[in-house]
Amino acid sequence: MKRKLLHVLGGGPWQLPTVRLAKSMGHRVLVSDMHRERPAYALADHHEVVDITDSEATLQLAARHRIDGIICDTTDVGVVTAAFVAERLGLPGIGYETARNFTNKGRMRRLTDAAGMVVPRYCLLSSATGLAAAAAAVAYPLIVKPVDSQSGRGVSRLSAAAGLDAAYRLARSCSRSGEVLIESCVDGSEIIVDGFVVAGRPQILGTARKVPFSDSLTVSSRIHYPGALPDAEFARIRAATGATLSTLGLRDGVFHAEFMLSGEHVVPIDIAARGGGVMIYTHVVPHVSGVNVNQAMIERALGEPVQISPLPDPRAANIEFFTMPRGRIAEIAGTDAAAAVPGVAAVHFNLQVGDQVGPLEHKDRRPGYVVTLANTAAEVIAIGRQAVSLIQVRMDGRSEFVSIT
Ligand SMILES: Nc1ncnc2c1ncn2[C@@H]1O[C@H](COP(=O)(O)OP(=O)(O)OP(=O)(O)O)[C@@H](O)[C@H]1O
Ligand SMILES: [Mg+2]
Numbered sequence: 001m002k003r004k005l006l007h008v009l010g011g012g013p014w015q016l017p018t019v020r021l022a023k024s025m026g027h028r029v030l031v032s033d034m035h036r037e038r039p040a041y042a043l044a045d046h047h048e049v050v051d052i053t054d055s056e057a058t059l060q061l062a063a064r065h066r067i068d069g070i071i072c073d074t075t076d077v078g079v080v081t082a083a084f085v086a087e088r089l090g091l092p093g094i095g096y097e098t099a100r101n102f103t104n105k106g107r108m109r110r111l112t113d114a115a116g117m118v119v120p121r122y123c124l125l126s127s128a129t130g131l132a133a134a135a136a137a138v139a140y141p142l143i144v145k146p147v148d149s150q151s152g153r154g155v156s157r158l159s160a161a162a163g164l165d166a167a168y169r170l171a172r173s174c175s176r177s178g179e180v181l182i183e184s185c186v187d188g189s190e191i192i193v194d195g196f197v198v199a200g201r202p203q204i205l206g207t208a209r210k211v212p213f214s215d216s217l218t219v220s221s222r223i224h225y226p227g228a229l230p231d232a233e234f235a236r237i238r239a240a241t242g243a244t245l246s247t248l249g250l251r252d253g254v255f256h257a258e259f260m261l262s263g264e265h266v267v268p269i270d271i272a273a274r275g276g277g278v279m280i281y282t283h284v285v286p287h288v289s290g291v292n293v294n295q296a297m298i299e300r301a302l303g304e305p306v307q308i309s310p311l312p313d314p315r316a317a318n319i320e321f322f323t324m325p326r327g328r329i330a331e332i333a334g335t336d337a338a339a340a341v342p343g344v345a346a347v348h349f350n351l352q353v354g355d356q357v358g359p360l361e362h363k364d365r366r367p368g369y370v371v372t373l374a375n376t377a378a379e380v381i382a383i384g385r386q387a388v389s390l391i392q393v394r395m396d397g398r399s400e401f402v403s404i405t
Pocket of ligand 1: 105150153155185186190218258260270363
């Protein structure tokens, strides 16, 4: 039988696991990416330089190669393109309209609001006209964000009108469509829900608590699985997850959702039709649930049967984000020792030697993180702390190494 050809959108480091896994499952792989040099090209059977946000060009490429399936499971940037191409070629996909709902926070708000869910007060702006009035109507504290970005880029939290114009301009500069969302800041604790939908039936594969940095409330310092939710809260979260998924139209595939638990309400903040970043998709969800969601997504993209059978009791995982002193990084020590601690799945640096450590404007400005996997909640935190304590950094102009925190 001819081996199937899977088209993977994006050839960067975050797409490598999907390319490797598809190859190990016996498939051929076509990778497309806007850049001439990408790490996944060397592993792929074919690669082409095409912008993954360009739906028409990607369709032509996919048709020319006669692909058997298309996948964009690690970044929002190509989710709409994958859905568009799949729809046009009659391949499995989530549907173009659904993909747009899951990659645009304005559409998310409008649709979940119309479905009767509790959502933040919000206002969508396509220009700065009426900005101050919109903010006053939403009321402070509020959040200003682009409708279609990720990794917290361009997201600001304002407790008063000072800084509103700058926050709008920042959000606007990160918004591909140019639309900006202003919404009320929902009080409470943030819960992540990861799962997979098969034929319209969602399965929750992991819940986590997201703990923000105290000085940067929209950036998380720790993501801790399992969420350890009391039964009543879990039932409300399951209901809100089901309502959000069916309202936005996801009938098959992986999802990664963020909700605020605010009193009795479960308020949807953001939901993606792809796996979670910071190794949640590739390491954390498979560990906590026992389900290889990456493999399930490849099977799904190629029209093969998908079976999702999670462990009865979730295991634990933790993502600990560390900080460094401000300044330029001169040297980093102890990474190997940290990575060798049993239970550490990965030590990842967003910033390298020579990079500047600055304010936490968005998530990619966090210097890095440690992912730990174990059986219990207490273990994963202790292992993460131990690993972080072994890493030291020397800043430019200083002779001594200091611990990261
Ligand atoms: N209306 C809100 N009320 C309270 N907190 C919010 C609100 N909107 C955003 N946040 C906080 O800011 C974070 C980032 O916002 P959002 O998810 O909308 O942006 P994003 O670019 O998709 O970021 P991420 O990649 O972290 O999901 C959220 O995870 C949440 O902690
Ligand atoms: Mg988000």
